[in-house]
Amino acid sequence: MGEVLVLTGKKSHSKRSITRVLIGPLVLPTLIFATLIGMVGLGILLVQTFTVGLPWLDLDFLNNFPSRHPEEAGIRAALFGTLWIAGLTALFSFPLAIGAAIYLEEYAPQNKFTRFIDVNISNLAGVPSIVYGLLGLAVFVQILALGRSVLAGALTLTLLIMPIIIITAREAIAAVPRHYRLAAYALGATQWQVVRRAVLPSAMPGILTGTILAMSRAIGEAAPMLAIAALVYVTFIPTGPLDRFTVLPIQIFNWVSRPQAEFAGLAAAGIIVLLLVLIGMNSIAILIRNKYQRRLAE
Amino acid sequence: MSTIPAIDVQDLNIYYDKFQAIKSVSLKIPPNQVSAIIGPSGCGKSTLLRSFNRMNDLIPNARTQGKVLLKGESIYDGDVDVTDIRRRIGMVFQKPNPFPKSVFDNVAFGPRINGSKRNLGEVVEQALKQAALWEEVKGILKKNALELSGGQQQRLCIARALAVEPEILLMDEPCSALDPIATSRIEELIRSLKANYTIVIVTHNMQQAARVSDLTSVMMVGDSREGYLAEHGSTKRIFTNPRDSRTEDYIRGKIG
Numbered sequence: 001m002g003e004v005l006v007l008t009g010k011k012s013h014s015k016r017s018i019t020r021v022l023i024g025p026l027v028l029p030t031l032i033f034a035t036l037i038g039m040v041g042l043g044i045l046l047v048q049t050f051t052v053g054l055p056w057l058d059l060d061f062l063n064n065f066p067s068r069h070p071e072e073a074g075i076r077a078a079l080f081g082t083l084w085i086a087g088l089t090a091l092f093s094f095p096l097a098i099g100a101a102i103y104l105e106e107y108a109p110q111n112k113f114t115r116f117i118d119v120n121i122s123n124l125a126g127v128p129s130i131v132y133g134l135l136g137l138a139v140f141v142q143i144l145a146l147g148r149s150v151l152a153g154a155l156t157l158t159l160l161i162m163p164i165i166i167i168t169a170r171e172a173i174a175a176v177p178r179h180y181r182l183a184a185y186a187l188g189a190t191q192w193q194v195v196r197r198a199v200l201p202s203a204m205p206g207i208l209t210g211t212i213l214a215m216s217r218a219i220g221e222a223a224p225m226l227a228i229a230a231l232v233y234v235t236f237i238p239t240g241p242l243d244r245f246t247v248l249p250i251q252i253f254n255w256v257s258r259p260q261a262e263f264a265g266l267a268a269a270g271i272i273v274l275l276l277v278l279i280g281m282n283s284i285a286i287l288i289r290n291k292y293q294r295r296l297a298e
Numbered sequence: 299m300s301t302i303p304a305i306d307v308q309d310l311n312i313y314y315d316k317f318q319a320i321k322s323v324s325l326k327i328p329p330n331q332v333s334a335i336i337g338p339s340g341c342g343k344s345t346l347l348r349s350f351n352r353m354n355d356l357i358p359n360a361r362t363q364g365k366v367l368l369k370g371e372s373i374y375d376g377d378v379d380v381t382d383i384r385r386r387i388g389m390v391f392q393k394p395n396p397f398p399k400s401v402f403d404n405v406a407f408g409p410r411i412n413g414s415k416r417n418l419g420e421v422v423e424q425a426l427k428q429a430a431l432w433e434e435v436k437g438i439l440k441k442n443a444l445e446l447s448g449g450q451q452q453r454l455c456i457a458r459a460l461a462v463e464p465e466i467l468l469m470d471e472p473c474s475a476l477d478p479i480a481t482s483r484i485e486e487l488i489r490s491l492k493a494n495y496t497i498v499i500v501t502h503n504m505q506q507a508a509r510v511s512d513l514t515s516v517m518m519v520g521d522s523r524e525g526y527l528a529e530h531g532s533t534k535r536i537f538t539n540p541r542d543s544r545t546e547d548y549i550r551g552k553i554g
Contacts, residue, residue, distance in 0.1 A: 110358075179395040183455070185356060187408040187462055188385035197411060202398060 053268025061269055065235040066251065070262035075270050078251035080237035081150070081229075082277060085247055086219050088154030089161070093218075094211055096158070097165035101207075104166070105173040106195050125163035132160040133224025141228060151241040153228045160224060161214035168210025172203040204292045212285040216278055222249035248274040302370055304329040304466055304496040305350055310364035312345055312354065319345045321524040322364075325515055327466075332488060332497045334507035334533065337517030338548065342525025343500045346517070347468050350498065351387040352380050369465070385412060388459030390469045394451035396443035396458070401435050404443045404454055408462035421461050428494075429457035430487050449480025453487065460495075467491065469499040473506065485510050504549060508537050516545045 064074025104121075108114040136156025146152040176199045184198035225247045234246040248270060255267035305327035312320040320342040327333050335343045345354065352373060354360040366373050373383050385408075396404050405422040408414075414421065422439070426432040431453040435446070443454055452472060459467060469488070473481040488497060488510045501507050507514055514536040518528040529542045540546040 177395075179391065179393065180397055182353070182356070182391065183395045183397065183458075184407070184411075186351065186353060186384055186389040186391075187411065187458065188381045189411045190381055193411045197407070198397060 049268045049271050052265055053270075053272045056265040056269035057272055061266075062273070066233055066254075070260065070266055073255075073263075073266055075248070075251060075273055077234040077237055078246050078248045078270070079273060079277070081234070081245035082219055082247045082274075084150045084238050084241075084245060085153050085157065085225075086215065086277075086281065088150065088241065089157040089218050090211075090215055092154060092158040093162050093165060093214070097162045097211075098169055098207060100162070101166045101169035101173060102195060102200075105170050106191070106199070121163045121166055125167060128223075129160055129221050130223040130227065132156055133227030135159065136224060137227050147242065148229055148231070148244050149242045150238045150245045153225055153245060153247070154241075156224055156228055157218045157221065160221065161218050164214040164217070165207075165210050168213070169203070169207040172206025172210070173199060175206065176202045201292070205289050208285055208289040208292070212282050212289075215281060215285070219247070219277065219281070220249060220274070222247075222253050225250055226253070248277070301329060303327055303367070304369065305498070306365075306367040306370070307346075307349075308365040308367070310346070310349060310362070310366065312342070312349060312363070313361045314357070315359045318522070318524040320349075321520065321526045323517075323525075323527045325527060325530060327496060327498055328513070329496045330492055330494075331512040332492050332499065332510055333513045333515065334511035335498065335500045335515045335517060336502065336504055336507045336548075337525070337528075338519060339502065340523065340525070341517040341519045343502075343517050344470050345525070347470055347498060347500045350466070350468055351384050351389055353384075353389065355380060385462050386464055387466045387468060388462060388464035390452070390455050390459055390467065390472045392471045393475045394448055394455050396446070396451050396454050398442065398444055400440045401443050401446070401454060402439040405457050405461045407458060412462060422457075425457040425461035426454075428460050428491065429453045430483065430490075431457055447480070449476050449483060452476060452480070452484060456484075456487065460491075464495070466496040466498065469497065471500055471502065473501070473503070481506075504537075508533060516540075516542070516548065518544050518548070 061074045062079065063076055064072060065077050066075075067073040100121075104114065104117065108117075133156060136152060136159070140146045140152035140155050141148055144152075146155075180198045180202060181194050184194040189197070229244070229246050229250060231244055231246045231250075234244070236243075238245045252267050252270040252274065255263040255270060258264075303326040305325075307323055307325040307327075310320060310323045311318065323346060335346060337343050348354045349362060349366060350368075350373075354362060362374060368383065368386065372378070397407060399407075402422055405425050406418050409416065409418060409421050423432060423436075426435060431450060434450060435441075435454075443451065446454060452475075456467075456472075473484050476484065485506065488499065491497060492512075499507075499510065511533045514531065514533040515527055516529045516536065517525050520526050529536060529540060529545045536545065537549060540549055
């Protein structure tokens with residue numbers, strides 16, 4: 001009996017060793033390959049975009065409105081439209097989403113209604129953006145009579161990204177250790193004081209990360225903005241929230257669809273501008289986040 | 299004893315859903331003494347302690363029956379402000395749990411949320427001195443509290459509780475996560491604090507109870523796992539001449 005055990009033990013051991021010997025060395029190259037696919041793809045895209053677009057990128061390009069003549073065409077209207085939309089969307093979505101996350105995580109009773117909301121927020125995060133565009137067109141543009149305005153566009157994007165911010169904010173809030181809450185309660189804190197002073201400061205870096213991701217998605221969206229703005233040839237910049245507008249993805253989309261090679265260059269230059277806006281916004285958010293984290297770490 | 303008890307527990311029953319955690323406990327905690335609550339795991343000593351400042355309210359499904367009087371006032375009456383009770387009764391937890399903030403902000407947390415009108419710097423200094431931590435941290439008040447050692451963190455938590463100027467300090471196994479040297483410093487601190495505060499300490503370390511407390515309550519686990527108070531009296535008497543046979547077995551190390 002003992003011998004048999006030893007034998008089978010030995011056998012399975014050597015079998016395992018063989019698989020280990022075979023698979024072990026393959027794991028690392030496979031993982032590196034998987035990583036490289038993404039990196040190389042992104043690299044090619046960037047190189048292609050910059051080689052085609054950089055010659056077109058100058059101050060005139062930033063300052064001019066679109067034109068039939070490629071050498072006179074610029075991105076001014078779309079750039080300002082995007083900045084308006086991004087600003088208003090952040091202004092609306094951040095407080096609303098965080099309020100919702102705090103309610104759901106800290107205050108909401110554990111009942112069917114809360115679970116119903118839970119499930120629906122997760123579902124909403126997966127709804128295609130064009131659906132939000134059509135919803136915004138019906139509700140904000142038509143029913144609320146805001147017209148094809150910056151405000152209608154920002155409200156639509158707010159709806160689009162709120163579920164994403166809510167979900168990440170809730171995760172960040174739930175990750176705050178329970179003993180911080182207990183310590184605050186034991187010092188005589190009210191529930192709001194516990195949330196405001198013990199929970200939110202610890203959750204803020206995570207909440208901001210979620211917001212950065214959501215905002216990046218918002219300003220890259222073309223489909224819902226096309227439904228709301230429906231403008232391509234815009235020769236003015238919005239001066240107020242009720243003005244009409246266009247955004248960078250729409251302008252880029254429009255140039256890409258032209259047959260002339262020059263417009264492909266303009267489109268690439270537009271993409272570079274869009275990337276720069278994204279990087280700029282993310283840097284600001286990361287700076288704010290780091291400030292919070294430093295304050296926590298000090 | 300003629301003075302009014304700091305805490306007067308009258309026929310207290312606590313349930314988690316249908317499970318009875320504590321069965322008809324009656325107990326008087328005298329002021330300016332150190333009272334220890336000892337007993338085997340699962341006997342409900344922490345549950346009993348948390349009922350004194352209504353921290354059990356935060357546990358869903360916990361239900362409390364009976365009375366707890368704080369200086370003669372019932373703390374479970376409908377019109378009682380829970381935050382006010384917790385301001386008057388401070389608590390120190392098993393594991394040191396400073397906020398991820400600076401040493402100063404940790405101690406100032408209570409006075410700030412309670413809208414204290416006193417000079418924050420003075421309050422913080424006084425609390426840290428009372429907790430025997432001032433000399434070690436006076437130069438690093440802006441440093442993150444999580445960088446302190448475990449023992450320092452626990453004394454910081456004591457300072458944080460003291461900064462609210464409570465009447466009573468509850469300690470739930472405050473040394474169980476600390477090394478022997480840090481433990482002896484906390485014990486020393488407990489003995490010095492009783493001049494100004496009423497202290498109730500839960501511990502599963504009987505030597506600790508014998509070292510720091512004036513009075514000891516021994517809790518035991520009943521047949522349906524409910525905790526009950528087996529014996530209560532002066533620490534000296536409990537440890538030298540226990541009346542209850544199960545207390546004696548527990549103290550002699552035969553059970554628990």
